[in-house]
Amino acid sequence: MVEIKSYCEVGVSMQHVWVEGGLTLCFYFTLVPSVLLTLSFLFGTFLCICYRRYGTDMEPKFIPRSRLYRLQVGLSVLLVLQALGWMVFRITRSGELPGYVVLSGCLSMLGWIWAMALLHLERRRVLVRDRTRGHSTVLLLYWAIAFAAENLAFASWMSPQWWWTLEKSDQQMEFTFWLVRYFASGLLFLLGLKAPGLPRRPYMLLINEDERDVEHGVPLLGNSDENQSTWKDFGKKVRLLVPYMWPKVNQLTDGSSWKTLATTVCVYGLLKFLQGGGAGASGFVSNMRSFLWIRVQQYTNRMVQVRLFAHLHSLSLRWHLGRRTGDILRSIDRGTSSINNLLSYIVFSIFPTIADIVIAIAYFISNFNAWFGLIVFVCMALYLTLTIVITEWRTKYRRDMNTQDNNAKSKAVDSLLNFETVKYYNAEVYEVRRFEDAIMKYQVSEWKTNASLAFLNQTQNLIIGLGLLTGSLLCAYFVTEGKFQVGDYVLFVTYIIQLYTPLNWFGTYYRMIQNSFIDMESMFKLFTEEEEVKDDVNAGNLNYTQGKVEFENVFFSYTQGKEILKDVSFTVLPGQIVALVGQSGSGKSTIIRLIFRFYDVQGGCIKIDDQDISKVKQSSLRAHIGVVPQDTVLFNDNIRDNIRYGRVTATDQEVEEAATAADIHDKIITFPDGYDTQVGERGLKVSGGEKQRVAIARTILKAPQIILLDEATSALDTQTERNIQASLAKVCTNRTTIVVAHRLSTVIGADVILVLRDGQIVERGRHEELLAKGGLYSDMWLKQQQAQDSDSASDTETKDRKSEKLQPQTSTAGNKGH
Known part of the structure; x- marks a missing residue:
């Protein structure tokens, strides 16, 4: 079948x-x-x-x-x-x-x-x-x-x-x-x-x-011979x-009736109306074509951008961590506009021009002389061949110009996104110099592109001029010999100029098409980027029942030959709070990303309620999980909509309740615009602690069954951290929770603490049990306690020194008073 x-x-x-x-x-x-x-x-x-x-x-x-x-x-x-x-x-x-x-x-x-x-x-x-x-x-x-x-x-x-x-x-x-x-x-x-x-x-x-x-x-x-040649x-x-x-040019002078002449002139006027009048004026056909093309162009533009946008969101976290935002945006802009130009040039320019050439050759052969058809054919063949050859030769210059353009825009975007870092190191002059160097490299490539274009145009102009000269001389010769009439010469010159007009643009259209293909290459590469994490063909929805999370002999590495997790196995029972602690690079945050399925494991499996998460749909899995990341980035929008991102259908009252639970509501209402306060690009207008609390409010609003906290309180002061811990304790009640923590004091009450070192679980148990063992966790605890004691002593000493500096000033003032 x-x-x-x-x-x-x-x-x-x-x-x-x-x-x-x-x-x-x-x-x-x-x-x-x-x-x-x-x-x-x-x-x-x-x-x-x-x-x-x-x-x-x-x-x-x-x-x-x-x-x-x-x-x-x-x-x-x-x-x-x-x-x-x-x-x-x-x-x-x-x-x-x-x-x-x-x-x-x-x-x-x-x-x-x-x-x-x-x-x-x-x-x-x-x-x-x-x-x-x-x-x-x-x-x-x-x-x-x-x-x-x-x-x-x-x-x-x-x-x-x-x-x-x-x-x-x-x-x-x-x-x-x-x-x-x-x-x-x-x-x-x-x-x-x-x-x-x-x-x-x-x-x-x-x-x-x-x-x-x-x-x-x-x-x-x-008599005629039946076998004689037709030539x-x-x-x-x-x-x-x-x-x-086809009306004769000589009809105006051959004694035709006024009715015939008027009909001919009216037909000519109608054709010119359809074609267009003076220089630059569009005719009826051209205007109707442009009008009907609007919807086609809009549809193509919309579908390409939407599909590309959806495709970019489907790519893995690994790809997004290595992307260059300025490069991608520039490629999308050029690619989408190039598609519109490409379709327009092919449909409305290239094929009509080819049809004009074919018709002209057939017409000149059948109505004038085979030599005229040969002249037109040779001229067209040379024109098209040299246009294609020279355009292919200049392709490398266009590609290099696009590359340099992307580099310049990427440097500009990176510099502006890292505005604070530039200010910290007083590097404005350095950034401007880097941007100027990028523009200089772009302009060198641009000069080569434009110079090669000028060479192409001169070559095309030479071929057209020679073809017109040869045909005109031949036609004029036949007129002097009495074989052609003056009207034939006028007809030839008019037709050949009419033909050369679109042909002259053919090189431009072909170059534009070539440039469009080049401009689309970067966008096509984005389309060809493979999704690293894909849903299985027969993937179904996650059947959430209790919220049990299991790691079974999990192996994972970001790059070949460097394992991040090595044979990791543990179970988080429904409603439990499990803490992941360890030194930086031990694999704590990687476990969070694997549960959320930003990556697929290389060995073993991860299960939720006895279901392998690689066999269920990603959207279904992530609908049951809420994450508070270590580094929170906000959208360039108001605070209310940033919190509502946790559940876009939430009401204003629900948003404010989530903000209250995250201990940020009182802070928001002190702002002049309240919940309508704009947070700026990437949330740069609010503090780190405020951004973290907005992220927590998002998760509270989403109300997931499984909560992942990746250093959720790392950017908060001690008092706010205590308030957030209390709020999180309420939110995490009866929910499976996995916490990544650097401050061990925040996970004392966890049901199970997993201690990681070099991608392996080396210790597990409750806080008191791990202290009693005297192992890695105990050493980490002692070091943090000593650091806190040292900080407290340093604070006390600083206060004493300030008092000593103030005391002599007070005594001196007193003596002067006496």
């Missing part, structure tokens, strides 16, 4: 247009058939209506029998079967069929079937007023774009996702399908220029000749190949 799990392959999305040096297959096989079907359906339907309403059936004697026409039909059928075979191949390869394969296959088959219908229609019917021969512009354009689209695959020559390496059998089959499409579409385009299934001369001319043959018995233009007397035929809808 075939299963469609997603539109693109696993790990690929339509957001990632350019990956690993090439277009994604999902994007390519979505865009190409969509454009082709739209072209064939919209313009083909219009053409069918014209043929049905204004056309007539061709007499069978004028329809040539041609093997090349049969080849045209056969190639079209082959392309239909190719699309069907490609879908069957993708099904048999894996049994899973991405959605874009179904879309591409179906649209391709519909497009080529519709093209065959148009081919058959043009062979059977003809427009009465048509004075030209050959296929319609719609069919020629369809075949040309189909062939150009297959050439677009060469842009992904270096991508391992495509078939160019031919290392696997799947790639070999994909390459075979591409070869069929490439040669079939290319041959169809070449045959389309020859139009073997249509009369070799304009049909109305054949009708007139036939009537005169009947009347006079002699042909109008003499014979080409110069005499080109004047008959002007499309019936």
Whole structure:
């Protein structure tokens, strides 16, 4: 059974247009058939209506029998079967069929079937007023774009996702399908220029000749050889190949009626209205395009930023500890804006420009001379080739400029975030100098980027100028020889300038697309960052019953070869308070992070109520756990919302009750703005103790079943610490609590004290039991007591010295008084 799990392959999305040096297959096989079907359906339907309403059936004697026409039909059928075979191949390869394969296959088959219908229609019917021969512009354009689209695959020559390496059998089959499409579409385009299934001369001319043959018995233009080349007397035929809808420039002076001239001028005015008037003015089509594109751009921008933001929050604590905030923000800003530019350039600039080039080449060959088509083709080929080559060469300068830009912004952000540290060490001049050096490096890269851009523009201008000069000289020569009229020269110059205008922008658009890809690279790297801690595929919600926490032979290390925890095992019974003590680096805070599942263990397991926490959803696990961290960081918001962060649905009264329990309510109401007081970025406007109490209030408001206190009172004075301890004692009642403490006096009442050293539990028991053992805990206790006694003695001595300094001053004052 075939299963469609997603539109693109696993790990690929339509957001990632350019990956690993090439277009994604999902994007390519979505865009190409969509454009082709739209072209064939919209313009083909219009053409069918014209043929049905204004056309007539061709007499069978004028329809040539041609093997090349049969080849045209056969190639079209082959392309239909190719699309069907490609879908069957993708099904048999894996049994899973991405959605874009179904879309591409179906649209391709519909497009080529519709093209065959148009081919058959043009062979059977003809427009009465048509004075030209050959296929319609719609069919020629369809075949040309189909062939150009297959050439677009060469842009992904270096991508391992495509078939160019031919290392696997799947790639070999994909390459075979591409070869069929490439040669079939290319041959169809070449045959389309020859139009073997249509009369070799304009049909109305054949009708007139036939009537005169009947009347006079002699042909109008003499006998014609059925086997002669269609290129014979080409110069005499080109004047008959002007499309019936294209108005002649000479019509103003050839004696046409006022009604005809007025119609022509009105059509011209309408087209200019659609295109746009003066320099810089946008036409109706451009304005409507911009209006309709607003929603598309907003949706893309919103979805990319939201998904990236969600992805960043899903990354591990290890990644966030090593990130550079300024670098990330700059990458996000450039990446999101680049996506909008990329889509806009591709849809509204690149493909219309390519279509203009293909149409121009076909038009100049069929209506002027093969030399003009060759001039345009060579000029376009040189222009596009040099544009791509030079742009690829300057890519390294753009990447280096982005890197230096990120470095400058990162230094600025780091310096401003560490404002206090800069002031402490009087390092303002040093920071300014560092920032200036970063800007200087950025400007060196910027100069290289802009200088290479100027070189690219000059090269493009040279090619365009040479092409225009060559074509103009050739056209002027034909005018002097009497082969062309003045109107033909005006038409050529007007058309070629009209063509060079978008082509001149093509280099800019390609450069912008290249820059957009470069600007998106950093953002794509953020998307490719793997989540270190992931929910299991079959993970369920934590079934909380009592709150028993168990560590079973847990091993953990942040880096390879340096174990932080070594075979740690302990159990926290429901409602117990367990304290973790030990020297810095012994693994106390790591245990807290593992329970909250910031990291996954390398050995053993952690259980809550006999459930392995690595097998349950992270959101479900963390909903039952409250943490008061050692270093509290507040949002740049008011105090009320910072406390409410513990439970965003809490009322103002509940927030104030939590603040009261955390012994901060009385302090808050003394502020001028009360609970609306802004705490500043990272809470810099409030003291360390106040930040700690806000964190405690958050946890109290969350009301979790399991509480983790990581040095929760480390930043508080003695009196406030006692008040907080009393509040925490109430909060922790009947809740499983794990406390990390440096001051042993705060964990005297713990049910169990675990003493850690070098990632192992060396002692465990109650306070009195551990003192009686005379081990590591006893030594730590004695050292802290001695330090407290020393501090008390130092305080007493300081007070005595102040008294001694004041006493002589008092005596002297007394003697002077006497």
